[in-house]
Amino acid sequence: MKKIELHVHLDGSVRPKTVSELLNYDIKDVKNKMMVTSDTKDLTEYLTKFDLPIKAMQTKDNLKRIARELALDLKDDDVIYAEVRFAPILHTKEGLSLDEVVSSVLEGIKSVNEIKINLILCMMRGFSYEDNLKTIMVTKKFLNKGVVGLDLAGDEKKYQTINYKDLFMIAKDNNIPFTIHAGEADTSKSVLDAINFGAKRIGHGIAIVNDDKVLNKVKEKNISLEVCPTSNVDTKAVLSYEKHPIKDLFLKGVKVTVNTDDRTVSNITLSKEYEKLKEYFNFSDEEFLQMNLNAISSSFMNEDEKTRYTKMIMKEKKLN
Numbered sequence: 008m009k010k011i012e013l014h015v016h017l018d019g020s021v022r023p024k025t026v027s028e029l030l031n032y033d034i035k036d037v038k039n040k041m042m043v044t045s046d047t048k049d050l051t052e053y054l055t056k057f058d059l060p061i062k063a064m065q066t067k068d069n070l071k072r073i074a075r076e077l078a079l080d081l082k083d084d085d086v087i088y089a090e091v092r093f094a095p096i097l098h099t100k101e102g103l104s105l106d107e108v109v110s111s112v113l114e115g116i117k118s119v120n121e122i123k124i125n126l127i128l129c130m131m132r133g134f135s136y137e138d139n140l141k142t143i144m145v146t147k148k149f150l151n152k153g154v155v156g157l158d159l160a161g162d163e164k165k166y167q168t169i170n171y172k173d174l175f176m177i178a179k180d181n182n183i184p185f186t187i188h189a190g191e192a193d194t195s196k197s198v199l200d201a202i203n204f205g206a207k208r209i210g211h212g213i214a215i216v217n218d219d220k221v222l223n224k225v226k227e228k229n230i231s232l233e234v235c236p237t238s239n240v241d242t243k244a245v246l247s248y249e250k251h252p253i254k255d256l257f258l259k260g261v262k263v264t265v266n267t268d269d270r271t272v273s274n275i276t277l278s279k280e281y282e283k284l285k286e287y288f289n290f291s292d293e294e295f296l297q298m299n300l301n302a303i304s305s306s307f308m309n310e311d312e313k314t315r316y317t318k319m320i321m322k323e324k325k326l327n
């Protein structure tokens with residue numbers, strides 16, 4: 008099935024073999040360090056899984072290779088359009104400038120023709136105002152030149168969404184579309200703050216299932232949720248896959264999209280995620296189509312591209 012993916016992190020989706028080659032580490036060791044196990048405690052521990060790939064993502068060539076390989080992996084997963092995100096500031100530890108980081112990732116993804124990928128740049132919770140402001144400025148510089156939006160990632164439990172209001176006001180004043188990780192490790196209040204800042208989409212957002220007021224606001228404003236079920240099980244945001252609220256949210260009329268978050272960390276592909284959703288919640292092909300159309304309409308593509316991708320998805324449906 009042709010698919011759209013709006014929420015996938017570059018650093019969480021690096022091939023273990025590549026990290027092993029680039030850092031000269033044993034592959035078993037790399038897998039242990041990069042992938043979750045069932046006893047990963049929470050989002051804080053989950054986020055330590057990014058340390059090793061980030062170590063390997065400090066040169067232009069490595070960034071180019073890793074971005075190209077993710078593009079190839081997405082293509083093999085039948086993803087026809089993706090918005091790939093990462094925090095450029097994390098890749099400046101050995102001297103690269105933010106511009107060089109973004110340009111290298113763009114070069115890598117553009118080297119794969121059969122898939123269209125745009126980038127979302129992440130500010131980081133817990134990083135300084137100045138560093139996050141630099142991320143806004145590089146987003147502005149590359150906006151509509153391969154970059155389509157801004158995000159806020161990192162530890163939502165330790166650093167609350169409300170503390171990032173001033174930065175998102177600057178993004179808004181600069182007409183930069185943004186999505187915010189919210190309602191993943193924190194409550195629906197975090198989602199409400201993100202909506203009030205002007206977020207067009209919410210990363211995860213599953214906490215709204217217990218709060219009709221915020222849920223109705225999400226619906227009223229036609230905000231979509233970038234839901235990543237396996238990741239939510241891995242960070243213990245939900246107790247188990249069968250207890251995930253995705254179907255409830257979908258049936259309540261929330262604009263749900265399906266995503267992987269971190270392919271390597273969670274050992275998942277979008278095809279596997281769809282299989283699990285079918286198995287645990289009996290999602291039908293019609294419902295998967297609806298969620299892909301949701302993804303297209305809430306993507307940060309321009310209107311012409313949205314029409315083009317809608318046609319591509321609908322055409323496939325007619326063929327079946």
Ligand code: HPA
Pocket residue numbers: 016019160161162163188191238268269
């Ligand atoms: N939440 C916050 N930050 C992240 C995540 C996530 O799920 N994945 C990668 N960085």
Ligand code: ZN
Pocket residue numbers: 014016160188210268
């Ligand atoms: Zn994420």
